[in-house]
Amino acid sequence: MDFQVPNTLAEQIANYLAERIMTGQIRPGERIHEATTATDLKVSRASVKEALYTLERWHLVDITPRKGASASRLDAEHASELYDVYMHMLLMLAAKVCERWQEADKPRMLDVVGKVIEQMKQPSVNIAAVVEASFEVMEVCCEVARNPYLTEALSNFKPAVSRAYYLSAERYRQGLAQTSEFFTQLPQAVLARDADKAQALVHKFAEHQKALIQQALAS
Numbered sequence: 001m002d003f004q005v006p007n008t009l010a011e012q013i014a015n016y017l018a019e020r021i022m023t024g025q026i027r028p029g030e031r032i033h034e035a036t037t038a039t040d041l042k043v044s045r046a047s048v049k050e051a052l053y054t055l056e057r058w059h060l061v062d063i064t065p066r067k068g069a070s071a072s073r074l075d076a077e078h079a080s081e082l083y084d085v086y087m088h089m090l091l092m093l094a095a096k097v098c099e100r101w102q103e104a105d106k107p108r109m110l111d112v113v114g115k116v117i118e119q120m121k122q123p124s125v126n127i128a129a130v131v132e133a134s135f136e137v138m139e140v141c142c143e144v145a146r147n148p149y150l151t152e153a154l155s156n157f158k159p160a161v162s163r164a165y166y167l168s169a170e171r172y173r174q175g176l177a178q179t180s181e182f183f184t185q186l187p188q189a190v191l192a193r194d195a196d197k198a199q200a201l202v203h204k205f206a207e208h209q210k211a212l213i214q215q216a217l218a219s
């Protein structure tokens with residue numbers, strides 16, 4: 001069994017606030033007061049401050065001098081800019097996975113992709129479960145790619161992208177056919193080490209997802 005370092009108090013606070021931001025309980029632009037949060041959670045302001053810096057790194061909070069912290073904006077324009085950067089990192093990830101996967105990686109890669117497809121076969125599709133399973137594919141690909149800088153960057157983008165999915169869940173549901181097609185075709189390209197095909201699939205799918213999110217936030 002691997003040793004697991006327990007989350008620090010600041011990490012626990014960051015995760016708590018992140019969930020509230022991602023699910024819309026803390027709305028875009030809403031102030032997050034250190035003193036009030038510390039009192040509500042019965043923790044120190046120093047721990048809250050540290051948590052807010054983590055949330056800033058996750059692109060969920062904007063911290064302005066003399067004004068404090070607020071949940072970052074998320075309208076159609078912001079979502080587009082966020083997704084453009086995220087997509088380029090995914091394109092890099094796809095190329096690295098095609099280049100670096102080993103035979104020993106194959107069963108696990110196929111297993112996590114299978115979980116996404118299985119989630120979409122459920123009678124009542126749980127969008128949150130599909131999104132989480134999709135991120136698990138990304139995380140396994142990061143392990144295969146073995147680029148710590150890319151892994152860190154994608155990890156920091158995950159909460160903000162998750163937030164976009166939460167706020168556009170019904171639109172995302174409309175794109176499940178494309179999601180299923182993507183996760184069916186991507187392993188074939190990766191296992192063939194066809195980086196051009198894998199990147200083309202990622203680009204097409206990411207543009208489709210971005211359009212759904214833009215439509216949801218614009219309305």
